[in-house]
Amino acid sequence: MDKFLFLYSPSTSAGVMDLQYFLCWRIAPLFLLMPCGLHCMSVHILNEEPVYVIPGSSLDLKAQIKRGHLEDISTITWEHEPETGFNIERVTLATCSGRSLKCAGTRPNVRVSTEQQETTLQINGYTTADSGVYSLTVTDRQGANTSTQCIVREYEAVHHVSVSINVSHSLLVCTEAWGTDPRFSWRHESADITKAVGKVSNNGTILIITISPLCGHFTCIVSNKLGHSSATYTAAPCETENRSATAAVVCLLLLLSLGGVLAFLLWRRYRHNNRGERLHEHLDDTI
Numbered sequence: 001m002d003k004f005l006f007l008y009s010p011s012t013s014a015g016v017m018d019l020q021y022f023l024c025w026r027i028a029p030l031f032l033l034m035p036c037g038l039h040c041m042s043v044h045i046l047n048e049e050p051v052y053v054i055p056g057s058s059l060d061l062k063a064q065i066k067r068g069h070l071e072d073i074s075t076i077t078w079e080h081e082p083e084t085g086f087n088i089e090r091v092t093l094a095t096c097s098g099r100s101l102k103c104a105g106t107r108p109n110v111r112v113s114t115e116q117q118e119t120t121l122q123i124n125g126y127t128t129a130d131s132g133v134y135s136l137t138v139t140d141r142q143g144a145n146t147s148t149q150c151i152v153r154e155y156e157a158v159h160h161v162s163v164s165i166n167v168s169h170s171l172l173v174c175t176e177a178w179g180t181d182p183r184f185s186w187r188h189e190s191a192d193i194t195k196a197v198g199k200v201s202n203n204g205t206i207l208i209i210t211i212s213p214l215c216g217h218f219t220c221i222v223s224n225k226l227g228h229s230s231a232t233y234t235a236a237p238c239e240t241e242n243r244s245a246t247a248a249v250v251c252l253l254l255l256l257s258l259g260g261v262l263a264f265l266l267w268r269r270y271r272h273n274n275r276g277e278r279l280h281e282h283l284d285d286t287i
Helices: 002-007 010-039 239-286
Strands: 042-045 051-053 059-066 073-081 091-097 102-105 110-115 118-123 132-140 145-154 162-166 171-175 183-188 198-200 206-209 217-224 227-234
Touching: 042 132, 042 145, 051 059, 059 073, 059 132, 059 145, 073 110, 091 110, 091 118, 102 110, 118 132, 162 217, 162 227, 171 183, 171 217, 183 198
Parallel strands: 051 145
Antiparallel strands: 042 059, 059 118, 073 091, 073 132, 091 102, 110 118, 132 145, 162 171, 171 206, 183 217, 198 206, 217 227
16 A cells, blocks of 8 residues: 555656656657658759859859658759849759659750769850859659759959049048959059058958058059959159159269260360370471
């Protein structure tokens, strides 16, 4: 009787309930994870977004497909649509189907390959019309779709470089209109920027001026894979330039003066010698 009461005592019943509560919260997540491990599929385009492509070159998009142990892929579809605009229409570029996932493009310059858990879309002779949103959809045997997208844009040259000054903060600011991946660099009087002249910001667009007074030519050069363009801010001529010019003029005048004096001395000596020879000849004739 004592054992019976002990087994069904309130404290023991509470302990059993606590144990059940603990096991429930420990085991429940396992049941939630099991279906995904067997059935969930994920698709991811490996290219860093957005993708910039130079016209005339090749666009290559590579994607990774992760599937569960109980899933088989039925079809792989690549599609394209404009990034902006009205009446946007999505166009199928290529489809891979069948057990071997044989791929076929809808245009001659479109190719798709599938290897193990990767698929690659290639478009040769990229044009501006090929810019936009690219979608990849993977369909399993049960008809469930898993999709991902990637934005592709045209790689553009550098345009309209300009340099402006902020006098109150002693700054020169370089701007560029719409070039892709612009890189900025500065030069002062056709030479690299030194600490005595200024300091360039991390992104290269701002030159913090340390030279005083502000003088000379400051040139901002913006470049990318398609070329470069530049703009120049011109301040008052630096004193060093005036001093150099003055020194050059002084040296030239000194050289001319010395040359003149030397020529005069040579001419005087020649005249004196010539006069002595004439006098000697005159005396000989008289004798």
